[in-house]
Amino acid sequence: MSPAPGKSRPGDLFPDASDELVAGLAKMPDLLSKALPLRDKHRRALASGVRRLSTFLTVERDNLPPDYMNRPEYLSAYLHYFFPWNIYRQGRLLQGLDFSLKPDSTILDFGSGPLTFLQALWLTRPHMRKNSYKYIGFDRSDPGLKVGRKIFEGLAGTEGKSWKVHTERQLGDARKSAPADFIVAGNFINELNPARSAKDTEQTSEEILLQRWDALLKEDAAILVVEPGTRSSSKQLVRLREAALGKGWQVASPCTHASECAMPGSRSGSWCHFNFQPYDIPEWLFKFSRKVKLPKERASLSFLLLVRGKDCPVKIITPPTRDNSEGLVRVISETFDLPDFKQGRYGCGQKGLVLLQNDKTPHPGPQPGELLTVKWSAKSEKDPKSGAIIIPSTQ
Template sequence: MPPSPSLRPAELRLRDALDAAVGGVSRAALAASVERLIGRYRAGGAADAPILSGSSDVLAYAVYRMPATLAACRNMLQHSVLRLPPIVSVIDMGGGTGAAAWAAIEEWPDARVTVLDQVTDALALGRRLRAAEGGAVDFVPWRAGSAVPEADLVTVSYVLSELAESGREAVVRSALGAARKAVAVVEPGTPSGWQRILAARSVLLNAGWRVVAPCPHQGECPLTGSDWCHFSARVERSALHRQLKGGELGYEDEKFSYVVAVPGDRAAAVDEGAPARVLRHPGKRKGLVELELCRPDGSAGRAVVTKRQGAAYKQARDVRWGDSWPVG
């Protein structure tokens, strides 16, 4: 069957690489690993020992989670890239099988990316998955607390939830210490994931860095009550994914929260006239579009764009959750 035209190339190539990696591996063993991992990640809480224990867990993680974490990282980078300086090197802390590396190489094909992780099976699989790919990606054993090499951009993707609170702050601080131009942290788009992002954001701001995405301001987050800042990336599901995780839908929507910051003394890289951020799927009704926005003045609230606003209305019809507003 020809691939769905809505799939982006990295996703397609990763799908092929995963299908090849799964090869003759027992589906029952993989499904058991998927079930165990789903239970463990749902339970949450810091991990005393690596959650991914052995090659079956690692392959299961890559099949059922990596396409989604890749989609979240890619979405995050797409929403920040215009506000970042040029990136030629990336360190991915706790990078596992390399989801953020796939996203980074897609954004900056000439960048050198180094994936650091404590699980050597994850690094080995990550290397195998990249074997047919271009781009310079290295997979290097590392444990939180050890030195982190310098790079333009340091990413920390879906890692903080596995660490105790003190460990989370320490990881964000080492990311800050290693990053020359930017730090990007991404977590699941749940209320607790968002709390971890808010804590990371505070560490970044207290170190004098500036947030370039998703927040269009440097102040307190205006979201309160039952609301939390998160975004959504659509992931097409492969036959293998459906087989291992169950469910009939041909896609799933990965919810994620994130923060991207640059050093304060690089204010030149920051567009001072930041546009607002669209915080929800826009509500579309006949002749009007409702946008839930986080604004540069630090407030959040609704904006209504009507047909009378001509060009703005046309843009509002196409704007998506997570985009900047106004467009361009």
């Protein structure tokens, strides 16, 4: 069962959207109409444009035009549907990650589109607004970058001047801003062409990507990659995680350990991603999503937060455990029914995949993304279907 609206639990990775986040999203139609006024003809074509772009971004990836953000039809579709949904998704994750970023940090956002991450960061980090940061959004499509800058100016007003916002079209220009503190990429790496980047080399495209990013970062640095909650994106993040661990990075979230991934999404197995209920989106987005026939009952994403160095610019607090008899488990799945009036949810801990099991209850219980402290037992049974270690009663 899912929690009632407005009932975030301590330790949630996706707490309810804050008032600031909801208010910022509520302002989007107005900000968009100022930043990119639509002719009647384009307004009428918006719904069909959103549906076409959605097909390209999901089931017909190979046909996605590389310059889609330059085409008025798809740019406006992106801005009215995917952009607010991504601010919402990234915003709820940013609230849950609850990290602070050192003042004067330089942030490089690759495939930034309309500066989605910047808007989400602004809306979810009121305490960072007075600090100075340098943010550079990189995207091959200039129109999206331009609209993104105007929207940020409208959203942040004069207060936003303490954040120095720049945009660049060439990813290679990131060298000019190196060494940076923090690299972010939202819904970007699934658009990179693996065949092109990994040609003539033994390295995976994720190893090559990480090598490029490494060269742009300080010794104390962080990387946040947020991707769709699909099997293929999650598998890409598993490869990026492996490459990062091999290069001395630590996974600050969502992993609770540095051992082999317990949910790598191989064959029919489950993959690491998180679903949460978007009951707190503003009314206009709810109605617009219904109008374009793409309503969402679940928001979904996969992500990886990597950190490196003693003085990492991103600080995350992890709950301590007492000794080896205890361990941290990240809840991954939603709740599902089990025989004998029980219910379960999959989680991931240092011993691998776990099945958190308890008697059926009307209470919502731990949600996807929540971090729990569990007791390991030498006598634990394994679930015959998934091979997960069964951990009884998490309530």
